[in-house]
Amino acid sequence: MRRFLIILGLTAIVWLGVSMSEPMEYPLQVRVSYTGYDTVRYAMQSADTSLTIRITSDGYTAFLIGMLDEVPPMEVTVSGSGMQRAVGIDVLYAAVYESFVGIKGVSCAMDSLRVTLGERCHKSFRPSIEHVNFEFAEQYALYGQPFITPSEVTLYGTEEALASISSLPVAKTTVKGIRESGSYTMKLEPVWREAGDVHPSCTEVTVYVPVEAYVEREYKVPVQVAGADSSVSVHVYPPEVNLHVWVAQRDLHREPEFTVKVDYADILRGGSHIVPQLTEFPGYVRPRGIEPSEVQCVIIK
Numbered sequence: 001m002r003r004f005l006i007i008l009g010l011t012a013i014v015w016l017g018v019s020m021s022e023p024m025e026y027p028l029q030v031r032v033s034y035t036g037y038d039t040v041r042y043a044m045q046s047a048d049t050s051l052t053i054r055i056t057s058d059g060y061t062a063f064l065i066g067m068l069d070e071v072p073p074m075e076v077t078v079s080g081s082g083m084q085r086a087v088g089i090d091v092l093y094a095a096v097y098e099s100f101v102g103i104k105g106v107s108c109a110m111d112s113l114r115v116t117l118g119e120r121c122h123k124s125f126r127p128s129i130e131h132v133n134f135e136f137a138e139q140y141a142l143y144g145q146p147f148i149t150p151s152e153v154t155l156y157g158t159e160e161a162l163a164s165i166s167s168l169p170v171a172k173t174t175v176k177g178i179r180e181s182g183s184y185t186m187k188l189e190p191v192w193r194e195a196g197d198v199h200p201s202c203t204e205v206t207v208y209v210p211v212e213a214y215v216e217r218e219y220k221v222p223v224q225v226a227g228a229d230s231s232v233s234v235h236v237y238p239p240e241v242n243l244h245v246w247v248a249q250r251d252l253h254r255e256p257e258f259t260v261k262v263d264y265a266d267i268l269r270g271g272s273h274i275v276p277q278l279t280e281f282p283g284y285v286r287p288r289g290i291e292p293s294e295v296q297c298v299i300i301k
Helices: 002-021 057-067 089-100 160-164 191-195 265-266
Strands: 026-036 041-049 050-055 074-077 084-088 103-108 112-119 121-125 132-136 139-141 147-149 154-155 173-178 182-187 202-210 210-227 233-237 241-249 259-263 278-282 285-291 295-300
Touching: 002 241, 041 074, 050 089, 074 089, 084 139, 103 278, 121 160, 132 139, 147 295, 154 160, 154 191, 160 265, 191 202, 210 265, 259 265, 265 295
Parallel strands: 026 074, 132 173, 210 259
Antiparallel strands: 026 050, 041 112, 050 103, 084 112, 121 154, 139 210, 147 202, 182 202, 210 241, 233 295, 241 285, 259 278
16 A cells, blocks of 8 residues: 555656646736836826736746746837837737746737827926035136036926926035136936926036136226216216226236216215215126225215
């Protein structure tokens, strides 16, 4: 009896090994993820993301696949244009073969996978550098205006989410010791994250900062009276002031023109000592100060 049981057990083991080695069809539920389309501009509205396929493999391979806690998603690349796109089922078969070793065949009742996309609403912003602090080395300063690339950044999302965003600043940062022109890559403040399902066309910009070395110069500028009554005479003491400015080295050969004024209305209000104001100056200079800081004004009728 014992010998019979041993023979029976060995026979069962051999039979099981032979059966497990034979290729057979097994059902397999797979999830499909799609790539190859612009996920920033388009949202997936519908797609064949879950389907049952049949794989041909030996029992050992089928057993190992069945032991998985979760079958990894099959990544499929969609191409073409338009909102309605289709992918041949052979692309899915290739992904299955690549994911599981030992599979002999794959079949499915479908002949293609279909994806429907929807274009997101969009809104363009000019990035702001108001939170960026540029610190220049001694005697160096900005020459012109910083240039931002790209000049516009587009956010994509729902109309309601985009309406909640009013500006797109560059993240707060400080650049120290600047002594030459150069470009700086800076991250945008991710304001879109608070708005929900919003995606930016880029997350960072390049800021070009034009820089020049400056030297200090002093100019004597006559003080003008703005809005003076033609029937009276206004005397200003001193009649001219010393204007201190920085001039870029490349512009030292130029003859800048300045306008310094006091307001006649301020004099009428009883102000005999008026602070002169620099109202006009060329863009290539940097005003530093006026001496004296006050002038005396006398009206003679």
